Amino acid sequence: MIKIIQGDITTLAVDAIVNAANQVMLGGGGVDGAIHYAAGDELYEACLKVPEVRPGVRCPTGEARITPGFKLPAKFVIHTVGPVYRDGQHGEPEKLAACYRNSLTLAAENGCQSIAFPCISTGIYGYPKEEAAQIAVREVHAFLSNSEPQIGRAVAPRPPQEDGLASSRPPEMEVIFCCFSERDANVYRSLIA
Ligand code: APR
Numbered sequence: 093m094i095k096i097i098q099g100d101i102t103t104l105a106v107d108a109i110v111n112a113a114n115q116v117m118l119g120g121g122g123v124d125g126a127i128h129y130a131a132g133d134e135l136y137e138a139c140l141k142v143p144e145v146r147p148g149v150r151c152p153t154g155e156a157r158i159t160p161g162f163k164l165p166a167k168f169v170i171h172t173v174g175p176v177y178r179d180g181q182h183g184e185p186e187k188l189a190a191c192y193r194n195s196l197t198l199a200a201e202n203g204c205q206s207i208a209f210p211c212i213s214t215g216i217y218g219y220p221k222e223e224a225a226q227i228a229v230r231e232v233h234a235f236l237s238n239s240e241p242q243i244g245r246a247v248a249p250r251p252p253q254e255d256g257l258a259s260s261r262p263p264e265m266e267v268i269f270c271c272f273s274e275r276d277a278n279v280y281r282s283l284i285a
Contacts, residue, residue: 093266094232094284097208098277101270102130105165107204108158109270110195112212113171117142117150117157123210123272132163139171154190156198168202170195174213177220185227188213192231200239200265208268211276225269225279232267239265 101109101123111127114120117139119128128135138159142150151157156172172195175187191212199207209228213219271277 093264094229094236095266095268096271096277096280096284097268098271098274100126100272101208101210102126102164104208104268104270106206106208106266106268107166108168108170108195108199108202108207109161109164109166110156110207110209110212111169111171112210112215112217113151113173115149115151115153115173117171120216122215127164127169130164131161131169134162135159135169138162154187154194156191156194158198158202166208168199168204170198170207172212174217174219177213177218180220180223184213184219185223188219188224188227189231192228193235196232196235196265196267204265206266206268208270210270210272214276221276221279225276225283228269229280229283232269236264236267 109127112123119125119136142157144150145152151171151173153173153175156170159169159171161167161169172191174191175184177184196207211221211224214221214224269280271280
């Protein structure tokens with residue numbers, strides 16, 4: 093199920109919120125700054141413990157890493173690094189799509205049934221909002237329509253129910269597009285009618 097809301101992602105009581113982070117993963121401005129502020133210093137400490145894959149890079153562009161949410165109402169923060177937009181001809185669409193795919197996969201692997209995304213890359217990183225929203229919606233749709241095998245593989249089977257019948261299918265993940273502005277929310281509404 094997909095929902096669009098306008099608001100502050102740090103207030104959402106979902107299983108995971110996604111952070112539009114940078115490769116160092118130690119905080120920044122925009123939604124990254126808001127998430128670190130609301131989660132408290134423990135989030136910074138947890139990010140420090142994420143191993144660097146090369147000097148100064150804990151999460152390469154397009155990949156995702158997970159930490160607890162600490163003081164946030166969300167259980168987890170999934171940190172992903174969107175591409176810096178140049179002209180759309182330097183792999184930006186593929187990298188942005190990978191952010192959504194990898195965040196959703198990591199959420200499923202950690203048993204999340206609800207996840208909220210900000211509009212990754214569309215602030216400081218300059219990605220045009222309409223193009224970014226199209227990629228986000230396309231990737232989430234694709235993930236949800238394939239989610240039975242992906243979630244089935246990733247999450248341990250639930251115990252048999254009281255009537256003794258094992259549940260064959262985990263519930264579908266709820267995916268929220270959390271837009272900071274009404275204008276951004278309208279971009280998503282126009283794509284998900
Ligand atoms: N809740 C939801 N969305 C928010 C919030 C919030 N509290 N604060 C900002 N946003 C929105 C912005 O309006 C924008 O649409 O998040 C979107 C992404 O903007 P940025 O935070 O600037 O992220 P991005 O463009 O991916 O740039 C990442 O910014 O702060 C740094 O460390 C971060 O270097 C990284 C870069």
